[in-house]
Amino acid sequence: MSFLGFSSFYRKQLTDLAILARSLYRICHQQTVFEMTQERIEAYEKIRKALTEAPLFLMHDWNIIFKLYIDSCGDGLGAYLHQVQIIDDKPTEGPVCYISRQIKPTELRYGASQMEGLCLVWELEK
Incomplete structure:
Protein backbone atom coordinates (compact mmCIF):
# COMPACT_ATOMS: atom_id res chain seq x y z
CA MET A 1 0.00 0.00 0.00
CA SER A 2 2.83 2.43 0.82
CA PHE A 3 4.54 1.73 -2.50
CA LEU A 4 1.33 2.44 -4.42
CA GLY A 5 0.80 5.65 -2.50
CA PHE A 6 4.36 6.74 -3.18
CA SER A 7 4.18 5.93 -6.89
CA SER A 8 0.74 7.57 -7.19
CA PHE A 9 2.29 10.81 -5.96
CA TYR A 10 4.35 10.77 -9.18
CA ARG A 11 1.49 9.67 -11.46
CA LYS A 12 1.82 12.79 -13.64
CA GLN A 13 5.45 11.85 -14.33
CA LEU A 14 4.86 8.14 -15.02
CA THR A 15 3.39 6.90 -18.28
CA ASP A 16 0.38 4.56 -17.86
CA LEU A 17 0.78 4.12 -14.11
CA ALA A 18 -2.87 3.10 -13.65
CA ILE A 19 -2.47 0.28 -16.16
CA LEU A 20 0.89 -0.86 -14.77
CA ALA A 21 -0.39 -0.89 -11.17
CA ARG A 22 -3.72 -2.59 -11.89
CA SER A 23 -2.71 -5.99 -10.52
CA LEU A 24 -1.19 -4.36 -7.43
CA TYR A 25 -4.33 -2.36 -6.67
CA ARG A 26 -6.35 -5.60 -6.68
CA ILE A 27 -4.55 -6.92 -3.59
CA CYS A 28 -5.44 -3.78 -1.62
CA HIS A 29 -9.09 -4.81 -1.26
CA GLN A 30 -10.12 -6.21 2.12
CA GLN A 31 -11.54 -9.44 0.70
CA THR A 32 -8.40 -10.25 -1.31
CA VAL A 33 -5.69 -12.60 -0.09
CA PHE A 34 -2.23 -11.04 -0.36
CA GLU A 35 -0.29 -13.11 -2.86
CA MET A 36 2.65 -11.84 -4.91
CA THR A 37 2.15 -13.52 -8.26
CA GLN A 38 4.61 -13.24 -11.13
CA GLU A 39 2.32 -10.63 -12.75
CA ARG A 40 2.42 -8.49 -9.59
CA ILE A 41 6.18 -8.82 -9.20
CA GLU A 42 6.65 -7.72 -12.83
CA ALA A 43 4.27 -4.78 -12.31
CA TYR A 44 6.20 -3.74 -9.19
CA GLU A 45 9.52 -3.94 -11.04
CA LYS A 46 8.21 -1.93 -14.02
CA ILE A 47 6.89 0.82 -11.75
CA ARG A 48 10.10 0.86 -9.71
CA LYS A 49 12.14 1.14 -12.90
CA ALA A 50 9.86 3.90 -14.24
CA LEU A 51 10.33 5.86 -11.01
CA THR A 52 14.10 5.81 -11.42
CA GLU A 53 14.21 6.38 -15.19
CA ALA A 54 11.33 8.79 -15.80
CA PRO A 55 12.02 11.29 -18.60
Whole structure:
Protein backbone atom coordinates (compact mmCIF):
# COMPACT_ATOMS: atom_id res chain seq x y z
CA MET A 1 0.00 0.00 0.00
CA SER A 2 2.83 2.43 0.82
CA PHE A 3 4.54 1.73 -2.50
CA LEU A 4 1.33 2.44 -4.42
CA GLY A 5 0.80 5.65 -2.50
CA PHE A 6 4.36 6.74 -3.18
CA SER A 7 4.18 5.93 -6.89
CA SER A 8 0.74 7.57 -7.19
CA PHE A 9 2.29 10.81 -5.96
CA TYR A 10 4.35 10.77 -9.18
CA ARG A 11 1.49 9.67 -11.46
CA LYS A 12 1.82 12.79 -13.64
CA GLN A 13 5.45 11.85 -14.33
CA LEU A 14 4.86 8.14 -15.02
CA THR A 15 3.39 6.90 -18.28
CA ASP A 16 0.38 4.56 -17.86
CA LEU A 17 0.78 4.12 -14.11
CA ALA A 18 -2.87 3.10 -13.65
CA ILE A 19 -2.47 0.28 -16.16
CA LEU A 20 0.89 -0.86 -14.77
CA ALA A 21 -0.39 -0.89 -11.17
CA ARG A 22 -3.72 -2.59 -11.89
CA SER A 23 -2.71 -5.99 -10.52
CA LEU A 24 -1.19 -4.36 -7.43
CA TYR A 25 -4.33 -2.36 -6.67
CA ARG A 26 -6.35 -5.60 -6.68
CA ILE A 27 -4.55 -6.92 -3.59
CA CYS A 28 -5.44 -3.78 -1.62
CA HIS A 29 -9.09 -4.81 -1.26
CA GLN A 30 -10.12 -6.21 2.12
CA GLN A 31 -11.54 -9.44 0.70
CA THR A 32 -8.40 -10.25 -1.31
CA VAL A 33 -5.69 -12.60 -0.09
CA PHE A 34 -2.23 -11.04 -0.36
CA GLU A 35 -0.29 -13.11 -2.86
CA MET A 36 2.65 -11.84 -4.91
CA THR A 37 2.15 -13.52 -8.26
CA GLN A 38 4.61 -13.24 -11.13
CA GLU A 39 2.32 -10.63 -12.75
CA ARG A 40 2.42 -8.49 -9.59
CA ILE A 41 6.18 -8.82 -9.20
CA GLU A 42 6.65 -7.72 -12.83
CA ALA A 43 4.27 -4.78 -12.31
CA TYR A 44 6.20 -3.74 -9.19
CA GLU A 45 9.52 -3.94 -11.04
CA LYS A 46 8.21 -1.93 -14.02
CA ILE A 47 6.89 0.82 -11.75
CA ARG A 48 10.10 0.86 -9.71
CA LYS A 49 12.14 1.14 -12.90
CA ALA A 50 9.86 3.90 -14.24
CA LEU A 51 10.33 5.86 -11.01
CA THR A 52 14.10 5.81 -11.42
CA GLU A 53 14.21 6.38 -15.19
CA ALA A 54 11.33 8.79 -15.80
CA PRO A 55 12.02 11.29 -18.60
CA LEU A 56 12.62 14.89 -17.68
CA PHE A 57 9.63 17.13 -18.12
CA LEU A 58 9.59 20.38 -19.96
CA MET A 59 8.37 23.36 -18.00
CA HIS A 60 5.10 24.33 -19.64
CA ASP A 61 5.05 27.59 -21.56
CA TRP A 62 1.58 29.09 -21.98
CA ASN A 63 2.76 30.96 -25.11
CA ILE A 64 3.51 27.75 -27.02
CA ILE A 65 0.95 25.36 -28.52
CA PHE A 66 0.39 22.12 -26.60
CA LYS A 67 0.08 18.70 -28.26
CA LEU A 68 -2.26 16.18 -26.67
CA TYR A 69 -1.78 12.47 -27.35
CA ILE A 70 -4.44 10.06 -26.12
CA ASP A 71 -4.70 6.29 -26.09
CA SER A 72 -7.10 3.76 -24.68
CA CYS A 73 -7.10 0.01 -24.34
CA GLY A 74 -9.04 -2.67 -22.51
CA ASP A 75 -7.20 -1.88 -19.28
CA GLY A 76 -7.09 1.90 -19.10
CA LEU A 77 -6.96 5.39 -20.53
CA GLY A 78 -3.85 7.47 -20.97
CA ALA A 79 -3.04 10.96 -22.17
CA TYR A 80 0.24 12.74 -22.73
CA LEU A 81 0.62 16.51 -22.95
CA HIS A 82 3.65 17.62 -24.97
CA GLN A 83 5.17 20.84 -26.24
CA VAL A 84 7.83 21.65 -28.80
CA GLN A 85 10.33 24.02 -27.23
CA ILE A 86 13.69 25.36 -28.38
CA ILE A 87 16.43 23.71 -26.33
CA ASP A 88 20.09 24.27 -27.29
CA ASP A 89 18.98 26.08 -30.47
CA LYS A 90 16.96 23.15 -31.82
CA PRO A 91 13.25 22.29 -31.55
CA THR A 92 12.68 19.53 -29.01
CA GLU A 93 9.36 17.86 -28.30
CA GLY A 94 8.98 16.66 -24.75
CA PRO A 95 6.39 15.73 -22.16
CA VAL A 96 4.77 18.31 -19.93
CA CYS A 97 2.67 15.76 -18.01
CA TYR A 98 1.10 12.30 -18.18
CA ILE A 99 -2.24 11.13 -16.86
CA SER A 100 -3.87 7.70 -16.78
CA ARG A 101 -6.62 5.74 -15.10
CA GLN A 102 -8.10 2.26 -15.09
CA ILE A 103 -11.23 1.38 -17.04
CA LYS A 104 -14.41 1.21 -14.96
CA PRO A 105 -16.49 -2.01 -15.22
CA THR A 106 -19.29 -0.24 -17.13
CA GLU A 107 -16.79 1.08 -19.69
CA LEU A 108 -15.62 -2.40 -20.67
CA ARG A 109 -18.55 -2.61 -23.12
CA TYR A 110 -17.40 0.43 -25.12
CA GLY A 111 -16.12 0.01 -28.67
CA ALA A 112 -12.79 1.41 -29.85
CA SER A 113 -14.22 4.75 -31.04
CA GLN A 114 -16.20 5.22 -27.84
CA MET A 115 -13.10 4.45 -25.75
CA GLU A 116 -11.03 7.03 -27.63
CA GLY A 117 -13.84 9.58 -27.24
CA LEU A 118 -14.09 8.78 -23.53
CA CYS A 119 -10.33 9.23 -23.19
CA LEU A 120 -10.41 12.61 -24.92
CA VAL A 121 -13.33 13.94 -22.86
CA TRP A 122 -11.87 12.60 -19.60
CA GLU A 123 -8.45 14.15 -20.30
CA LEU A 124 -9.88 17.54 -21.27
CA GLU A 125 -11.89 17.59 -18.04
CA LYS A 126 -8.69 16.98 -16.05
